[in-house]
Structures are given as structure tokens and as C-alpha cells.
Amino acid sequence: MSLSGVLRRLGGGLAVLWLVSIVTFGLVxxxxxxxxxxxxxxxxxxxxxxxIRSRMGLDEPLLTQYWTWITHALQGNLGTSLQTGESxxxxxxxxxxxxxxxxxxxxxxxxxxxxPSGTVAGLHQGRRLDSLVTTLATAGIAMxxxxxxxPLLYVFAQxxxxxxxxxxxxxxxxxxxxxxxxxxxxxxxxxxxxAELARHxxxxxxxxxxxxYIRTAESRGMPTGWLVRHHVLRNSAIxxxxxxxxxxxxxxxxxxxxxxxxGISGLGNLAVTAVRQRDYPTLQAFVLFVATVIVVINxxxxxxxxxINPKVRAK
Numbered sequence: 530m531s532l533s534g535v536l537r538r539l540g541g542g543l544a545v546l547w548l549v550s551i552v553t554f555g556l557v558x559x560x561x562x563x564x565x566x567x568x569x570x571x572x573x574x575x576x577x578x579x580x581i582r583s584r585m586g587l588d589e590p591l592l593t594q595y596w597t598w599i600t601h602a603l604q605g606n607l608g609t610s611l612q613t614g615e616s617x618x619x620x621x622x623x624x625x626x627x628x629x630x631x632x633x634x635x636x637x638x639x640x641x642x643x644x645p646s647g648t649v650a651g652l653h654q655g656r657r658l659d660s661l662v663t664t665l666a667t668a669g670i671a672m673x674x675x676x677x678x679x680p681l682l683y684v685f686a687q688x689x690x691x692x693x694x695x696x697x698x699x700x701x702x703x704x705x706x707x708x709x710x711x712x713x714x715x716x717x718x719x720x721x722x723x724a725e726l727a728r729h730x731x732x733x734x735x736x737x738x739x740x741x742y743i744r745t746a747e748s749r750g751m752p753t754g755w756l757v758r759h760h761v762l763r764n765s766a767i768x769x770x771x772x773x774x775x776x777x778x779x780x781x782x783x784x785x786x787x788x789x790x791x792g793i794s795g796l797g798n799l800a801v802t803a804v805r806q807r808d809y810p811t812l813q814a815f816v817l818f819v820a821t822v823i824v825v826i827n828x829x830x831x832x833x834x835x836x837i838n839p840k841v842r843a844k
Contacts, residue, residue, distance in 0.1 A: 538831050542824040549820040550602070553813050554595050602817060608810030610803075617814035620799060625818075627697045628795035630707070631787070632780040634715040635722065636773070643723035644769065647730025648762070654735050662727055669724030675786050678717040682791075685713060695792030714791040718783050722776045729772045733765030740764075774830035778823045 565582035573581075582588050586597055598608070607617040650662035686694035692713055698706040737743060738761065746756055785797030796815060803811040 538828055542828055545824055546817075546820055550599055550817060551595070553816045553820075554598060598813070602814075607814035607817065610811045611808045612806050612811075617811045620811060621796065621814055621818050624794060624796045624799045626699060627793050628781070628784050628788070628797060630697075630700065631711055631715055631718065631784055631793065631795060632777070634708075634711050635718040635780055636777065638716055638719035639722035639726055639776070640773070642719070643726025644730050646723075647727035647769075648734055648757070648765075650727065650731040651734025651738065651765075652757070652761075654731075654738075659731070662731065666724040666727040666731075669720050670728075672720065674717050674720060674783055675790055677720055678714060678787065678790055681713045681717060697793045697795070710793075714787045714793065718780060718787050721783075722773075722780060725772055725776060726769060730765065730769050733768045734761055737761050737765045770830055770833050774826055777826045781819055781822065 565578050565585060565587055586594055589597075601608070605618060607621070609615070610617055610620060613620070646662050646666075650659045653659045682694050685692045692709050696710055698710050700707045743756060743760060746760070781796070784795060785800060787793070788795045788797035789801060796819070800812065800815045802808070803815060
């Protein structure tokens, strides 16, 4: 991809983040309740509330409040938690490793399951194996992630005691404890993504196999394994990469539910706590941070296009 193409996509990402910041700031203003009263506490007097309101700048016009917030955010200051008094940036950076570990492991699991199964189904189009993969993928998409997590926790954690039921251990404590705490929630989170990848991989493989150059190569006696490695997988990868980029955002959203059930103190748990406690600065910081991550992922997807397909590099 040319430098102008990268800059154009980067500019588009920045524009999206700006719009997200406006929408986030506006929606938080519509949440019932008073941020100053939440920060002052249950037994604060009216005078105390007004002092805090002035200190937080809530008595300023909305445009002034937005400008102050966004300029501070650009400097890395995403506000201060109304409940703990800590920096919202610190809270997010503290919670992010658990969520990124969970979603990262889920993506790896989804790729390892979804892409090979979709490829095999596409290579056996119309046969029993194809029908089996398609049926399982449809069931995986339809099943809510938390429905699978509960029986997994019962079998592997409560009944057999093979894996811990809840909690999170950082990778610095060792890969074994880290993986044992994440494998069940990550597998649950990966289910729908693996199903989507399997369906799209199958469709892409079937489409590539119908191309004239593939049929020509087959008529010349080219081995199937060689065709799959050198033509089918590479040419069917772009739709799969697109789905994977879209599903990354879905994983971050699904992590909210999974973290609550599995007792993982990540970004999802932080967001739920912020909503319950009306901690508006933390909630705004969470939305802006997640939006930034998704924009970065989409930019990486575009760069991956250029690596897979040389025709994209000139655009």
C-alpha cells in the first residue's frame, strides 16, 4: 500500500474517533442522574454538590465541557474516576491486559478452528463433511456465548477440578496459570467467531475453486495440496481477514458478559461498574479507548490486504 493510501486510511480513522468522541460525550450527558451528586456522595449537602459541580466544570456550557474533555484526552488524560479518585487512564491500562489476553486467545482459537474447518468444507463441497461443518457453524453463530460457558465451568472446574472456575492470573505469573484461567472463557468467546470464520472461509474457498485458472491447473494435473497452498488459501484470505477484523470488535463487546460470568477484572467489568456507579469519566474513557482499538484493528486489516493482494498496494 502506498504512503498516500496509508495516510488516507489513517485520516479516516481519526475522523471516526472524532465522531465517536462527540457521540460518547453526548450520550453520557443523557444518562439519568447527576455526576456531581454521584461524586459528592449520598450525604453531601447542596452546597457540597455545587462546589463539586464547579470543580468538575459541569456548570460550563456543553461545548466548553466537550472541548476541555477532548483536549485533555489528546494529552492522555481521560479524566478522573468519580468513585475511586484514580485516573481513568490508569484504570483502563490496569484492566486492559486481562481483556486483551482473553480476546487475543479467543482470536487464536477461532482461527485455528474456523479457517481449517471452513477450508475442508469448501474442498468437500456438497458432501457430508461440508454439511456437518455448515450445520455446526450455524449452531455456533446462533448460540449465545454465556450459554456454553456455564456447562464448561461445571464440567471442567466444578465437577473435575481440572481448571479454575473464575479469576485471572497475569502472564507474568507463568504461562500455565495464565492459560488455565483463560482457556474456558476464551473458548466460549471464540465459538461464534470460529463459526463465522468457517462459513466465510468455506464460501471463499468454493468461489476460488470455481475460477478458470484453478480448473486449468487441475486439468494439467496439478496436485490438490499444491493448489490449496499456493492459490486457494491466499486468494480466499481477503474475505476471511475482513470478517476477522469485524469480529475483533464483537469480541470486545462479548468480553463484557464473559468477564462478568468468569470473574475477570477486565475492561468489561470496568465498564459495567462504571455504569452502575454512574462513573461518567471512566465510562467515557472506556468507550473512547475501545473505539481507538477497533480503528487500529481496521487499519491493520487494510495493511494486511496489501500484503495478501499486491493489487491493493498501489491504491
